[in-house]
Amino acid sequence: MGAHPYFTAKEFALRLLRLKARMRAAGVAVALFDEIEAMTWISGFGSSANRWRCVAIPLEGEPFFLIRALDASVCRERSWIADVPTYRDWEDPMPVLAAALAARGLDGARIGLDFDSYGMSVARFAAMRAALPRAEFVDIGAVVAELRLIKSPAEIALLRRAAGIADQALQDAAALCIPGASQRDAAKRAQMTFVEMGGDPYRPGPITAGRGWDFLHGHLGDAPLARGDVVHIELTPRIHGYSARVMRCVVLGEPEPERSRAATLLAELQDRQIAALKPGAIAADVDAILRRGVIEAGLRDSYDNITGYTLGLYGDAGPRTSDFTRILHPEANWAIEAGMVFHIYASAGGAALSETVLVTENGPELLTRLPRGLFVNP
Template identity: 30%
Template sequence: MNVNGTARMLFTAEEYAARLAAVRLRMAEQGLSALLVTDPANIYYLTGYNAWSFYTPQLVFVPAEGDMILFSRQMDASGAFRTSWLPPECIVGYPESYVHRPHIHPFDWVAFALRERHLIAPAAKGCVGLEMDSHFFAPKAYRALVNAIPEWTLVDSFELVNWVRSIKSPAEIQLMHKAAVITNNAMAAAEQAIRPGARKCDIAAAITEAQIRGTEEFGGDYTAIVPLLPTGESADTPHLTWSEDRLKDDEPVVVELAGAYQRYHVPLNRTFSLGEPSAELSRLADATGEGLNAMLDVIRADVPVREVAAVWNRTIFEYGYEKDSRLGYSIGVGFPPDWGERTISIRSEEESVLAENMTFHLICGMWMDNYGYGLSESIRVTATGVETFTTYKRGLLPINS
């Protein structure tokens, strides 16, 4: 703890100030006189606050001018100074009596606290932005704000803070490089654990240990998504986790995981083959690998995102394949249940243009009938090309039992 009673900053005061200034610029452009931030990743990005407290309502009040205020459950607010750089007077806890009650909501209390601080009227001069697509902003929370603050015109902020996050600072890129080391180690742990007869839960356990253990120099965080392990015929379905079933000696194993450091995530997807792969799976792997390489060849700053999707589509079409789902998404800070930033997606309809230090998970999952193949890279866009964060070998990776 430093002299003003707040946590040591992960980033410099200047970087946090620049983040807030960028948020306020977007607020002004969208006609917002205040913003209520409820996404834990965005709260972390602005304030440094990092705890498993997002299962109860919490928010950061961001006025057009003046201090941000973090509101959370009292027992969490009491220790929030240990991770957040906000001064103690800007961290406010609501009473325990408001937690999980059927007829009252914590935001009832938060609204009155804002009113006591004379912050309602200034924010009523324009619209007040809400993160309407935040995983932890419930309909009941919205209703509480509408009823308690009738002076406000509440509108969707349309992932305002998420868009500010889309271009990373050099300091953020360095954290992602550390996360990438953990990613490589976790995938190596998966490869070592994958054997005929191995229980899927044991593979997940090996991955999780590597994710948390990190390296001798730095430890890892919990990840926003658990290890994903579609196997055999079920590899035609993404986002399956694990069971106690044992691996058969002739099935592929698709592994998707991430390394996380200081909440920054670097995901990775690879496919391992137990025994001789089928001809159709081998052909799919070749097409997918070529498609990924084609995307990596075209990515650089100032390239429209839709051009990245177009080169993939042309490449796999030559093999007779099509892919309806998106090909990647912006990554960085992640909290459960997702490590994506919910902004730019790599797809034909995307109107965004790539910029230097944007970071993406290029996910080339191909899900066919009763089989599938996964391959991905996490990348940084540079002025002249692309940097891949991880160094793990690609292709359909054989397991030598």
């Protein structure tokens, strides 16, 4: 049985207790998890979906981690789960799954799945049903994603470290946004800072330049930067998979009055929004502070995107770049809870700002700590 380099055995045991409580409430005898974030949170290890794999958690009896043979040794090294049945790359994993469940008397049980899992294609589900004809499959939803909303002290410690990396990397990248340099120079510097400060060697995040504002998720370009350009930098460093995020604009030369006004207004509105992130607050009310404020100030005609989303663990090879388990929008009727961590972001009028915010029992705490406004490189 392996050991995780950061989380303790007690941490995983507490996660398992919370998960089994949700399984009992759903009335399932065993649950299968095949999204990389869910597998990693439960077991300490996750791998890409090049070949299908899953973590199986029975209410009674030992769990197992079904995985391709090539990845079994590293799985055993990292995960607390001792039973790791395998299959060869060209083999069908479903007979191996069926045999592992049958050995536990679960091949005819009520089996819990997340029917919205990105790992469960229509064809894969059909193969699973064919391999387990006596089983009943039950949709338990995104149970692990919901459990992950409330962070443990150890998870919060990782997010604090990731936020410190984000702050330093953005300053380092912004310093290279000068006439004649390129967006790629900034991206390279950001990624170097990630690794130098102990972060995961992962892509830096969206870095893109232009003259307006509506290009936050544009493409990294090689054209030389010039005075008058604005470089939007959103950095997404990870440490052990846990990601903090920060966004700022870098203006090359004197910013236009309209852009400066927009940045000031956005910061004021966002500060009010962040201050409202308290336990018990309704998400739609928190969202409205920024959304309505931006439109009333004339910075946007409409605000069609969300104003914040949850942060936490990201898989190395997952298809989602953001965790939208909880998002801030006008119809969000759920309550803010202590232990949640959010990426709060705003863009309008040629400016963009974002922060990583932890909700504590006493209210919000900024984990990212850069100056709240435009970065100006004369």
